[in-house]
Amino acid sequence: MHVTTHQFADTLVVAPTGRIDHRSAAELEATLLPLLAGAAERQGALVLDFAEVEYISSVGLRVLMIAARQMRAAQARLSVAALQSVVAEIFSISRFDKVLVVHATLDEALAQASDAALAAYRARRTA
Amino acid sequence: MKGVRFWGTRGSLPVALTAAGLGHKLREVLRAARGQPIATDADIERLLGGLPFALAGTYGGHSSCVQIQIDDTGGGADYVLCDMGSGLRAFGQAAMAERGGKAQTFHIFMSHLHWDHIMGLPFFVPGFIPGNRVIVYGSHRELEFALRRQQEPPSFPVGLDIIFEGRVEFRHLEPGVAHEVAGLHVTTMLQRHAGDSYGYRFESAGKVLVYSTDSEHPLADPAHTERFVHFFRDADLVIFDAMYSLADAISFKADWGHSSNVVGVELCQLANVRHLCMTHHEPVFDDTAIEAVLAETRRLEEITRGATALRVSAAYDGLELAL
Numbered sequence: 372m373h374v375t376t377h378q379f380a381d382t383l384v385v386a387p388t389g390r391i392d393h394r395s396a397a398e399l400e401a402t403l404l405p406l407l408a409g410a411a412e413r414q415g416a417l418v419l420d421f422a423e424v425e426y427i428s429s430v431g432l433r434v435l436m437i438a439a440r441q442m443r444a445a446q447a448r449l450s451v452a453a454l455q456s457v458v459a460e461i462f463s464i465s466r467f468d469k470v471l472v473v474h475a476t477l478d479e480a481l482a483q484a485s486d487a488a489l490a491a492y493r494a495r496r497t498a
Numbered sequence: 499m500k501g502v503r504f505w506g507t508r509g510s511l512p513v514a515l516t517a518a519g520l521g522h523k524l525r526e527v528l529r530a531a532r533g534q535p536i537a538t539d540a541d542i543e544r545l546l547g548g549l550p551f552a553l554a555g556t557y558g559g560h561s562s563c564v565q566i567q568i569d570d571t572g573g574g575a576d577y578v579l580c581d582m583g584s585g586l587r588a589f590g591q592a593a594m595a596e597r598g599g600k601a602q603t604f605h606i607f608m609s610h611l612h613w614d615h616i617m618g619l620p621f622f623v624p625g626f627i628p629g630n631r632v633i634v635y636g637s638h639r640e641l642e643f644a645l646r647r648q649q650e651p652p653s654f655p656v657g658l659d660i661i662f663e664g665r666v667e668f669r670h671l672e673p674g675v676a677h678e679v680a681g682l683h684v685t686t687m688l689q690r691h692a693g694d695s696y697g698y699r700f701e702s703a704g705k706v707l708v709y710s711t712d713s714e715h716p717l718a719d720p721a722h723t724e725r726f727v728h729f730f731r732d733a734d735l736v737i738f739d740a741m742y743s744l745a746d747a748i749s750f751k752a753d754w755g756h757s758s759n760v761v762g763v764e765l766c767q768l769a770n771v772r773h774l775c776m777t778h779h780e781p782v783f784d785d786t787a788i789e790a791v792l793a794e795t796r797r798l799e800e801i802t803r804g805a806t807a808l809r810v811s812a813a814y815d816g817l818e819l820a821l
Binding site: 393426428429430432433436457460461463464466467469470 | 717720723743748794
C-alpha cells in the first residue's frame with residue numbers, strides 16, 4: 372500500500388492506494404496517526420481520498436473508526452471521498468456510511484471542507 | 499452428524515411476532531395475491547413459495563438452542579444440543595412426540611451461562627421423565643451453580659433437584675482438550691464475552707461443525723484472528739454470532755461481546771469454511787431487517803470472494819441445514 376498527501380489550504384488530503392486489509396491496515400494506521408494529530412491540532416480538515424482503494428476489510432475500517440474518534444475529540448473534521456463501487460458497498464454493508472462523512476468526489480469533500488481548500492485544489496489541478 | 503436444526507436463533511432475549519407485525523405481513527401477502535390464482539391449495543403453496551421469507555415466514559423469536567442431528571439408522575441415537583435458551587422447550591416437546599416414552603439421553607453443550615442461554619432448562623419436559631438423562635457440558639466452573647441458582651426462589655418456584663430428581667448431570671470440559679461424546683469429537687475454545695464464552699468444534703466422519711456464538715472479535719489482534727481461523731478451518735458449517743453491524747460492534751457496542759456479519763464472512767473466507775449461518779439475531783430487528791442483513795451479507799461474500807464460494811444463511815427457528 373502506498374499513501375500520498377497533499378495540503379490544500381486548511382485541508383489535508385490523504386490518498387492511500389490498493390487493498391486495506393489485515394496485511395496493510397497497520398501500515399495505514401501508523402501513517403495516518405501523526406497526520407491526524409497534526410490536523411487535529413490545527414482543527415483543520417482531513418479528507419481521505421479513496422479513489423485508488425480497491426478493497427477495505429474490517430481491520431481497515433477499524434482504523435477509520437479510530438481516525439474519526441480522534442478528529443471528533445479535537446473538534447476537527449474527517450471525511451472520506453471518491454469510494455470505488457466495491458468499497459462503497461462495504462461501507463454500506465458495515466454501516467460505516469452511517470458513522471463517517473462520505474462524499475462522492477474529492478471536489479465535493481473539499482467544497483465541504485472550506486472554500487480555500489477547494490480553490491487551492493482546483494488551482495493545482497489546472498496548473 | 500448429518501445436520502443441524504435451529505430451535506432458538508434470537509440474541510439476548512426471546513421476542514414474538516406482534517399483532518401489528520402479523521397484520522402487516524397479511525396485508526402484504528393479500529396485495530401480492532391480487533390477480534394471482536388462489537383457488538387450489540397448490541395455487542396457494544406456489545404463491546407463498548414465491549414470496550420473500552420475511553413476508554411468508556418469520557425468523558422466530560426463541561433464544562439460542564441448536565440441535566445437532568446425529569446419523570440415526572437404528573432410531574435410538576442420543577440427542578445432542580448446543581445451549582438451552584427458550585428454544586429448548588420447543589425441542590423438548592418435539593423430542594417427546596418423536597420418541598414417546600422411550601428412555602433417552604440428551605447431551606447439551608453450553609456456550610456460556612447468561613440467562614438467554616439457560617432459560618429453557620426449567621421447561622425441558624423430557625427431563626421430568628424417569629429413565630431419561632440430561633448431561634450438561636461446559637467449560638465454566640460455575641456451570642452447575644448457575645443452573646441451580648436459576649431455579650431457586652424468589653426467581654423460580656421449583657428447584658432443579660425437585661423437577662429433575664437427579665436426571666441432570668454436569669460435565670466440565672477442559673478448553674483445548676478433545677472429548678468424545680455421542681460419537682462426536684468435540685473441542686472447545688475460549689471466546690471474548692463478559693464472563694467468558696466457549697465455542698465448540700464438532701467433528702465426525704469427515705464432517706466439521708463449529709458453534710461460535712456470543713463472541714466478540716478484537717480486530718487489532720492478529721493472534722486472536724489466527725486462533726479463530728484455525729478453529730474454523732475447513733468447517734462444513736459455522737454457526738456464528740452476527741448480532742450487530744460492524745460499525746456498531748466496534749463503536750458504541752464495543753465490549754458488549756458480540757460480532758458482525760462482516761467479521762463472520764472474513765473469518766470464514768480465511769478459514770476456507772463452506773457454509774456460514776448467522777444467528778443470535780438482534781432482538782430489535784424485525785423479519786425485514788434480518789432479511790436485509792442476509793441479502794447484504796451474501797453480496798459482501800460475492801464481492802470479496804476468493805477461489806471458492808462461501809454459502810451464507812440466516813438461521814430461523816425451525817431451519818434445518820444438512821452437513
